Amino acid sequence: MRITVNGVQRSIEVRFGEMLSDLLRERLGLTGTKIGCNEAECGSCTVLVSGEPVLACTYPAGKAVGKEVITIEGLANVESLDQSRKTARQVELHPLQRAFITHGAVQCGFCIPGQIVTAFALLQSNPDPTEDEIKYALKDTLCRCAGYPSIIRAIQSAAKAMQSDAEEISEPEIPGITHDFRVVGTQLIRPDAVEKVTGKALFTDDLKFPEMLHARVKRAGVPHAIVKSVNVEGARSLPGVVAVLTAEDILGEVNHGLVVYDWPTLVGIGERVRYVGDAIALVAAETREIATQAIELIEVDYEAQPVISHPVQSRQPDVPQLHPSGNLLKHIKVRKGDLEIGFQEADLILEHTFHTAITEHAFIEPECSIARPLPDGRMEIYVGSQIPYSDRHQVARTLNWPEERIRIVGQLMGGGFGGKEDIAGQTHAALLALATGKTVKLLFDRHESLLVHPKRHATQIQVKMGAKLDGRLTAVETELYGDTGAYASLGEKVLTRATTHSSGPYEVPHARADCYAMYTNNPPAGAFRGFGVTQSAFAIESMMDMLAEKLGMDPVELRRLNALRVGSETNTGQVLTESVGLLECMQKVEDEMNHLSGGQPFTPKRVEGAPHRVRAWGFAAGYKNTGLGGGAPDKAAAEVELFADGMLEVRTSSAELGQGLVTVLQMIVAEEFNQTPTKVRVVVMDTDLTPDGGPTTASRQTYVTGNAARLAANTLRQAAVTTLAEKFDQPPDKIRFVEGLVQVNGQVVPLGEVVGAMQAEGREPRVLYEYWAPETKPLGQGGDMHFAFSFAAQAAEVEVDTRTGEVSVLRVIAASDAGQVINPLGFQGQVEGGVVMGLGNALTENFIVEQGQVFTDRLARYRMPSIVQTPEIISILASHPTKDGPYGAKGIGELVSIPTTPAITNAIYHAVGVRIDRLPVDQEVIIQHLKGKVKQ
Amino acid sequence: MILWKDYHLAHSIEDALETLWNAPGPARLIAGGTDLLLDLQQGRHPPVHTLVDVSAVPEMTSIELRREKLFIGAAVPLNRVVLSPLVQEHAEALVEAAGLIGGPQVRNTATLGGNVAHALPAGDGTIALLALGAQAEIAGGSGIYRSPLEDLYLGPGRSRLATQEELLVGFYLPIRSKNEGSAFQRIMRPQGVAIAILNLAAWIRRRGDVILDVRLAIGPAGPIPRRSNEAEHVLRGKKMSPEVREKAVGSLLAEASFRTSPHRATAEYRKYMAGVLLENVLETAWQRSAS
Numbered sequence A: 001m002r003i004t005v006n007g008v009q010r011s012i013e014v015r016f017g018e019m020l021s022d023l024l025r026e027r028l029g030l031t032g033t034k035i036g037c038n039e040a041e042c043g044s045c046t047v048l049v050s051g052e053p054v055l056a057c058t059y060p061a062g063k064a065v066g067k068e069v070i071t072i073e074g075l076a077n078v079e080s081l082d083q084s085r086k087t088a089r090q091v092e093l094h095p096l097q098r099a100f101i102t103h104g105a106v107q108c109g110f111c112i113p114g115q116i117v118t119a120f121a122l123l124q125s126n127p128d129p130t131e132d133e134i135k136y137a138l139k140d141t142l143c144r145c146a147g148y149p150s151i152i153r154a155i156q157s158a159a160k161a162m163q164s165d166a167e168e169i170s171e172p173e174i175p176g177i178t179h180d181f182r183v184v185g186t187q188l189i190r191p192d193a194v195e196k197v198t199g200k201a202l203f204t205d206d207l208k209f210p211e212m213l214h215a216r217v218k219r220a221g222v223p224h225a226i227v228k229s230v231n232v233e234g235a236r237s238l239p240g241v242v243a244v245l246t247a248e249d250i251l252g253e254v255n256h257g258l259v260v261y262d263w264p265t266l267v268g269i270g271e272r273v274r275y276v277g278d279a280i281a282l283v284a285a286e287t288r289e290i291a292t293q294a295i296e297l298i299e300v301d302y303e304a305q306p307v308i309s310h311p312v313q314s315r316q317p318d319v320p321q322l323h324p325s326g327n328l329l330k331h332i333k334v335r336k337g338d339l340e341i342g343f344q345e346a347d348l349i350l351e352h353t354f355h356t357a358i359t360e361h362a363f364i365e366p367e368c369s370i371a372r373p374l375p376d377g378r379m380e381i382y383v384g385s386q387i388p389y390s391d392r393h394q395v396a397r398t399l400n401w402p403e404e405r406i407r408i409v410g411q412l413m414g415g416g417f418g419g420k421e422d423i424a425g426q427t428h429a430a431l432l433a434l435a436t437g438k439t440v441k442l443l444f445d446r447h448e449s450l451l452v453h454p455k456r457h458a459t460q461i462q463v464k465m466g467a468k469l470d471g472r473l474t475a476v477e478t479e480l481y482g483d484t485g486a487y488a489s490l491g492e493k494v495l496t497r498a499t500t501h502s503s504g505p506y507e508v509p510h511a512r513a514d515c516y517a518m519y520t521n522n523p524p525a526g527a528f529r530g531f532g533v534t535q536s537a538f539a540i541e542s543m544m545d546m547l548a549e550k551l552g553m554d555p556v557e558l559r560r561l562n563a564l565r566v567g568s569e570t571n572t573g574q575v576l577t578e579s580v581g582l583l584e585c586m587q588k589v590e591d592e593m594n595h596l597s598g599g600q601p602f603t604p605k606r607v608e609g610a611p612h613r614v615r616a617w618g619f620a621a622g623y624k625n626t627g628l629g630g631g632a633p634d635k636a637a638a639e640v641e642l643f644a645d646g647m648l649e650v651r652t653s654s655a656e657l658g659q660g661l662v663t664v665l666q667m668i669v670a671e672e673f674n675q676t677p678t679k680v681r682v683v684v685m686d687t688d689l690t691p692d693g694g695p696t697t698a699s700r701q702t703y704v705t706g707n708a709a710r711l712a713a714n715t716l717r718q719a720a721v722t723t724l725a726e727k728f729d730q731p732p733d734k735i736r737f738v739e740g741l742v743q744v745n746g747q748v749v750p751l752g753e754v755v756g757a758m759q760a761e762g763r764e765p766r767v768l769y770e771y772w773a774p775e776t777k778p779l780g781q782g783g784d785m786h787f788a789f790s791f792a793a794q795a796a797e798v799e800v801d802t803r804t805g806e807v808s809v810l811r812v813i814a815a816s817d818a819g820q821v822i823n824p825l826g827f828q829g830q831v832e833g834g835v836v837m838g839l840g841n842a843l844t845e846n847f848i849v850e851q852g853q854v855f856t857d858r859l860a861r862y863r864m865p866s867i868v869q870t871p872e873i874i875s876i877l878a879s880h881p882t883k884d885g886p887y888g889a890k891g892i893g894e895l896v897s898i899p900t901t902p903a904i905t906n907a908i909y910h911a912v913g914v915r916i917d918r919l920p921v922d923q924e925v926i927i928q929h930l931k932g933k934v935k936q
Numbered sequence B: 001m002i003l004w005k006d007y008h009l010a011h012s013i014e015d016a017l018e019t020l021w022n023a024p025g026p027a028r029l030i031a032g033g034t035d036l037l038l039d040l041q042q043g044r045h046p047p048v049h050t051l052v053d054v055s056a057v058p059e060m061t062s063i064e065l066r067r068e069k070l071f072i073g074a075a076v077p078l079n080r081v082v083l084s085p086l087v088q089e090h091a092e093a094l095v096e097a098a099g100l101i102g103g104p105q106v107r108n109t110a111t112l113g114g115n116v117a118h119a120l121p122a123g124d125g126t127i128a129l130l131a132l133g134a135q136a137e138i139a140g141g142s143g144i145y146r147s148p149l150e151d152l153y154l155g156p157g158r159s160r161l162a163t164q165e166e167l168l169v170g171f172y173l174p175i176r177s178k179n180e181g182s183a184f185q186r187i188m189r190p191q192g193v194a195i196a197i198l199n200l201a202a203w204i205r206r207r208g209d210v211i212l213d214v215r216l217a218i219g220p221a222g223p224i225p226r227r228s229n230e231a232e233h234v235l236r237g238k239k240m241s242p243e244v245r246e247k248a249v250g251s252l253l254a255e256a257s258f259r260t261s262p263h264r265a266t267a268e269y270r271k272y273m274a275g276v277l278l279e280n281v282l283e284t285a286w287q288r289s290a291s
């Protein structure tokens, strides 16, 4: 068949059942076309056929015969890129590609080829699209990093540039960011942005190795059972199958886990299946199709067990125990003051119970691991993982190898959000590679990704709150049930955070919280942006509004009265001594909200000409610890090296999931050496090349790894200064670093030559620094449980259709205190993405499991917000730098998505008087209330 | 698993039918493939030997006026339906419905023929076509014939078209006179599957403030996409008024059967929404019929 791809006519042999995406990716090597779902839902596979965007994953290759296909690779003429020498502008890029880079629309980058190709088609037919036209065209091209506002700005500025033939793409304005530094706080494009907009960026599934085998995993499909027998004969004898493994074939430890080793790598005969995603057998075959067929030939007999589907049920006395330790993973307690006194002092006591749903990370790139045995007896694992050193440890345990025999080679990650911390396919791929001696790729399809990886904890949260008539809180008591599913994952940590944050960012004299982290037969729950605080913030921020109403107080005023400030003591007994920007966040949001609403933001307003549509604002606050806290040693190592060509390199195993850590590290090292950031290379996520940066979680990278990089750079600079001071016999303070050079009292030394000077003295031009964050105290001991907190306040304006119950969010004002902002474009991406994710948590996202069976087993059944639902986002800074953070920075990643949900549900209440106490918002419930069917 | 072996791009109706009839194994028609390919990929449809692609058949991809009728080829992609000035002029309800199906990429391949043949009780294109009084043109062994759309359905996902024997060529719609108008609306849920909880289309012909004639179609309100004959009857010949609209809602609710579908909607919500949607589309179609 003949087909033209990116202007080149090709004659290609026809293959049975081939989709265009397979043809492009597998046979033509055009891996810029990404597969996020393979079910026509996500848009990341968008290519142009005869000028129109179509989904290559569901477009038969045979249909493209005689047609012209354009992929992301066809939009620009880019070969290889050396980041040190070229910037985006010097390369021939399409204006859209340049604009996506300049506006920070590129985060993890996985969806970006699809976004750009779709936008390209739009601009072909409509050179000057309005915001609504852009939203219409990009409706089904999903971005989970959700920089939708940046995407819109990028497309509009590209359109402008194309119309005026201008070379320049206008720089975005990010208001309010101050910087007293040369590099820190300036707008810098990501080091990996050019690769990402051209489709050259390789993600794990884009890698190919000679004679690579393809793996699939036999999943239990039953939520709770004992395995009686496993018959793999049929699979083994299928031609093309190279290995079939079961639990007996594991040489090392059977169980893995991040904190608790409770998760079997394979469930063996006589053992317990605890959820539908449990692995029973592994297959490696010559092709993925054969492996899939083999999986279906494996026969397993189960003895069904009663299913535990809810954490409350799990705590009942007579239910089956899922783990040797029982069903209770942990009873988490927070105690402050004397609750009895607190409630006695109260003039008013309120009580209410809230429910939050299981939600799914839905990173657009599904999990993929490639294990590659090396001739020297070691093994490499290529994987996009948030914790490379933990992967290494867990793979080593499973193989019964010393850790050094394994190298994790971290790959670009198409989003993580907490969902790529646990083992997914790493150990399975390694076992198969060991058994076959061949490279093995294990790619999850979307279905498997949905079934298997840990989710956000569903919770039931009961709050009892006491207050004086003037609004001062006297006591808060909370009881939480958290569903950690079949395995612990990070359940204990997540639910600890839910518990410690369950009385909100308020000073409460008497507090008590009890959380039961329970095992069930649902998919495991683990880390997810917000780390438990998303759930408890919904409960407590709803309660604050309910209390304000009962007291006849303004909801912002009530919060202000009780807000944490410098000098406050948290409910875990930590006295805050600095860097508490909560009041300022509240004030700024309130001012902006009053300004936008013309006063009276909480009074419902009917839309002119459509009186059944009612609008109002809602307010919420939130806070989130930076770093692990709770007494956990929180350290990160980074190494900085100077090379003879004048380049600097910073290395750490911390993970880049799209959030922009690589930019932050680049900036920090550049700042310390007073160089332009392009002089700094960043190497991350490689256990052979980079020192351990610790887990990429808990909004800790900028602070902890950032400090490691800063101190490594600083130490290296001082060593260089010492060398030069001795060599030139000058006092150290006469030595200054300038662009590419060192000035030594009038003389200049090229930066690269410092290397030789140092080596001549026996000094290495590199420094490894292990940074230990300030010590924290375990929960229950009082004192500093965390070394820093970030604070936020948000207001959301919603519109409720009182005839249908439909809710849309029009505007969100988000004020954040994340200390000094180091990387404004990254910050903007985090704010936009966080708000949109919070909106999804409120309105669209619901991972449904019924009696342990996953209903939400396709992306078509899981809605995440699209560009169409994205509100206008007004981001405001209220930076209160923290003394030990790098340049005063704290965490931002999780913070922004915490207050959004309650701000929206509070707005719904103000609009129509319906109190949402179960997420996600159900339009039917709103209608039932409005029709008077349900009593408030 | 090999989902198909031959992919045949048909160049004419005869070519399509003959390939369908003579295929050495199971053969299926495919237009945009946005339903069929997912069914094949996800195992809801067994693998086939031959896929007969009709999306390039000239007779099936035109939109034109033919003797007092608007002809829309079954294989016209939905984005062309939406942008066609002829469809915009004569079939507003269809423009609204087609513009809501899927996203832009899906609409660049998905077709009306596929939507109708897939026979979902709430296919958006189907519901609009029903209210517009469309006739389907069908080609098969016994030649070409026309059938009113409502006679095409047997049950959920099942149409009267003989599989591997017949195909939909296109749809004939009455052209619009000045005093006629149509409208389509649907209600969705932001969570879960993107299929309408309920959709409803109306077509009205009026004189002054009297409803001379009316067609209403609603889905899902039973196993097949359907007209609402009782409600039409209540409206026909009456003056348009809030009272008559309310009565129409009453009879619509009486004759339709709404189901509770887990994770999508309760029967009760559907019932309530049917009233809201009917009011809305009647109102819009009424206004449009004034121009």
Ligand SMILES: Cc1cc2nc3c(=O)[nH]c(=O)nc-3n(C[C@H](O)[C@H](O)[C@H](O)COP(=O)(O)OP(=O)(O)OC[C@H]3O[C@@H](n4cnc5c(N)ncnc54)[C@H](O)[C@@H]3O)c2cc1C
Pocket: A039, A040, A041, B028, B029, B030, B031, B032, B033, B034, B035, B036, B037, B038, B054, B074, B075, B100, B101, B102, B103, B106, B109, B110, B111, B112, B113, B114, B115, B116, B117, B118, B122, B123, B124, B125, B161, B166, B167, B168, B169, B194, B195, B196
């Ligand atoms: C992301 C997504 C969103 C969607 N959203 C909606 C929505 O909002 N509303 C909605 O109604 N649908 C929706 N759909 C379903 C689908 O897109 C529509 O039903 C579409 O119109 C089907 O057309 P097609 O050409 O792709 O059909 P195909 O998949 O090609 O065919 C569907 C069936 O019709 C048969 N067929 C096709 N053409 C003919 C013909 N000419 N004669 C006889 N039989 C034929 C095929 O054999 C097959 O059985 C959605 C699908 C996706 C993937």
Ligand code: FES
Pocket: A034, A035, A036, A037, A038, A039, A040, A041, A042, A043, A044, A045, A046, A055, A056, A057, A058
């Ligand atoms: S991969 Fe094609 S739409 Fe998701």
Ligand code: FES
Pocket: A105, A106, A107, A108, A109, A110, A111, A112, A142, A143, A144, A145, A146, A364, A414, A415, A658
């Ligand atoms: S940048 Fe869009 S999904 Fe990450």
